[in-house]
Amino acid sequence: MVEEKKPRRPRRSDTDEFKVGVVRLVVEERKPVSQVARDLDLTLSALRTRVDQAQAGGQGQAGGADECGAASAHEAAQAGA
Template sequence: MENMRKKPRPRRSFTPEFKTEIVDLCQRGDRSVGQVAKDFDLTETAVREWVRQAEARRRWQRRPQGEVIFHSDRGCQYTSGSYAQLARELGVRLSVGRRGSAGTTRWPSRSSRR
């Protein structure tokens, strides 16, 4: 029996315009990344990488000038390590309130409810 292995496909290169069009198709929402990759005979890994790179470029293009401070409560989503890492990468300073200081979310006193 002959060797059943597929020959490796030669490496292809794509223009930035083509990659942008593929990313736009993925982000439109009517087709999955896998479906777009299949339709254009691309690997799903390559398409996902193009989408990731486009999102990173978009984040850096939208960067505000000056210091950005994000203030939040002490919810677990705001105090996680991965959230702090993303904030550092984006140059955002995190700020959390003191423990137990509900401030604006206090229940009204009995006298004000009458």
């Protein structure tokens, strides 16, 4: 018996606003990660990783350069100049 592989999912490129909103659904609205992933057709592992990164950062934001981080970096650069 030969198993057929599922075709690969096309790679998505979501906006930063979408990523932040998805994390907020899980963190602030306390929706289950599995439900949000299913409802928005996201992979469970990608969503868990994003939520974990946001919680580790303590901002409730998606990982990476968010609006607060960008503003803080800009202020720090101006203070040092």
